[in-house]
Amino acid sequence: MNARSLSTRLTSLLVVGLLASACGDENPFPSFDELDALQQLHSPPQKPPADATNRLADNPQAAALGNRLFHDPKLSACGTVSCSSCHDGDGRTVAKAKADGCNGGVTGRNPPTILNADYNRWFMWDGRADRLWNQAILPMTNPVEMGSNANIIRSVLTQDYLPGYAELFNKTPDETGDDELLANTGKLMQAYERTVNRLRSPFDEDVKRFIAAATVSVAEGERDPAYLALKTYVRKGQCIVCHKGVEMSDHLFHNIGVKDGSESAPGQTAAVEPMLNWKFNAAGAFSDAPTGTEASRLAALRTTLADKRSEMVGAYKTPTLRNAALTAPYMHTGEVATLADVVEFYNKGGDENGTFTGTRTETIKKLDLNAEEKAALVKLLESMTGQ
Ligand code: HEC
Ligand code: HEC
CATH class of the missing domain: 1.10.760.10 (Cytochrome c-like domain)
Incomplete structure (x- = not known):
């Protein structure tokens, strides 16, 4: 977005924001921060980030x-x-x-x-x-x-x-x-x-078009076919908190309360030390860049280990949502059958306490989505299939 349209948008957001608060309505979507988060979602680069730990990665x-x-x-x-x-x-x-x-x-x-x-x-x-x-x-x-x-x-x-x-x-x-x-x-x-990718999807086009419309005016944004889905994804569903950026992942681990009574239920907490001490990791003898940026991420993780320990219990990686329509069933257990079931899972705030290890993260709670919002989310997820 150029500086001019950004400032026009900022002005209109402020004006409408004031009007909305005057009549007690919900704030118009997207707010400035929400617009920024939407900007980061679309148009992934055609090649994955470089990996210096394998000198043949792009050979x-x-x-x-x-x-x-x-x-x-x-x-x-x-x-x-x-x-x-x-x-x-x-x-x-x-x-x-x-x-x-x-x-x-x-x-x-x-x-x-x-x-x-x-x-x-x-x-x-x-x-x-x-x-x-x-x-x-x-x-x-x-x-x-x-x-x-x-x-x-x-x-x-x-x-x-x-x-x-x-x-x-x-x-x-x-x-x-x-x-x-x-x-x-x-x-x-x-x-x-690294060559097996499916990226550009209808979702990317929808997000770009919606941003352009919402930048013109709030009313224009509301008329866009992707309005309800994106608003639910960002606001009521809170999906954007974790499924963000072009990868649609924060690259972090969360306990979202997926039922799991198996031996592997502790998730990240059981895996992190073996990984940090592993002879094959990015800092190890078989890495082609044992002191590079990939390796320094391990050192950073090690220093935060003590603070993060409780959050790691029952935590799993935030997966990308790209191509989700092609990868059923879902979650680390594979027990959630369809994308509609995933939306139901989030709508009820995850599985019941006591059916998984550790404590569910605060972001995951009952959403009270209506039928239209649920359907819009499912359609949004389906639009993420890349070419
Ligand atoms: C607190 C972070 C967080 C939030 C908020 C969140 N997710 Fe997730 N999502 C995750 C994690 C972590 C997993 C994997 C959990 C597991 O398997 O135990 C996941 C899994 C999924 C999956 C399954 C993907 C697969 O390949 O199995 C889908 C689809 C999904 N989320 C969609 C959504 C939608 C839609 C929303 C909003 C309604 C949402 N997520 C909100 C973190 C989050
Ligand atoms: C018998 C089935 C099976 C075979 C064979 C298999 N995988 Fe997997 N793969 C899995 C499972 C299950 C997981 C998830 C394991 C986990 O997270 O605990 C996985 C995870 C992965 C991931 C991680 C993806 C991510 O987003 O974290 C990659 C990459 C992968 N496999 C590549 C391979 C490669 C390369 C081979 C051959 C050397 C291979 N797989 C062989 C079942 C298999």
Whole structure:
């Protein structure tokens, strides 16, 4: 928005704000702050942020090898499960709550999409990985997912991925130590995953158009087809508090009260120390930038650990909402079936106390949405599917 229209808008907001308070009406939407929050929601950059901890992150040859590795079931101990087994189809996930791994194994949580994954700052529902390449090591070695190890992976790389591997890493798989081999394989997969994005969506166009209308006048904004949905998203629903910015996530962890009696219910609190002390993290020996900005985020997290501890209990990562229509079912448990059910979940203020670990964050409370507001929110979520 240019400075002129901004100041025109500011003046009209002030004038209408005064009128509204004079007649005791609700303040017109959007306020200046709300307008600012809306401005931040649309038009994500076409490429995820750079990741200096993987020098091959944007290397096309690495992405090509990573693409093959991602789809290669030979990497698994059972020979039948690849990354794509659980991250497939339009939504790059599975259509059920939990996914099936090697030898009858079943995952403890719902697989998130890998679409736009490297726009995230933390990975996994509980944040136990801090980079996309080290995230990949977890499913490869997890007994209920791929159950693999460096020996299995080394023989596959030697058989099917030479000379590509040697060109990129300047050594053969045989010359690569076990941990480094796992890290390198993850780095190739990250290079591929960084290319798997679905961004620009009807939602972005709607937000832009609404902002333009609301900048002309309040009445013009009210006439816009996206008015009720965006107003509910921002104001009554409070969704914007956590699902903000172009990624539609604050990159933080919250306890929103999702029913979960499983072993993994403590969420972030159980994951944060293992991640900070992990040899594969951004500050570790396998990072290509162990003292860079990605690594300094770990140091920052460590210093706030004591203060944040109680908020971490039962807390999960705020997921992106982009492509949500393609990724049902929802939440870390996968127990919420549809987007309409998600809206109902928030409308009742989350699941009942006692059905989840820890204390629900204050923002989540009963919303009293009417039928139109609920329908508008569902339509808004559906419009977030990218191309
Ligand atoms: C058996 C099913 C299964 C397999 C195989 C699998 N995943 Fe996943 N994936 C999951 C589940 C479940 C989660 C969530 C786990 C959690 O948060 O505790 C997940 C999480 C992720 C995430 C995190 C996304 C985010 O937003 O936090 C990425 C990225 C990912 N997987 C990529 C991969 C890659 C790469 C591979 C292969 C090396 C792989 N997955 C193999 C089930 C699977
Ligand atoms: C306090 C922060 C917060 C607020 C406010 C919030 N969310 Fe969420 N949202 C989260 C977190 C955290 C999760 C994951 C929780 C879990 O799985 O335990 C989530 C999950 C979701 C999901 C499921 C996504 C998926 O891939 O499984 C959708 C859809 C969603 N929220 C939409 C909304 C809408 C619509 C609103 C407003 C009515 C809203 N959220 C308000 C933090 C928030």
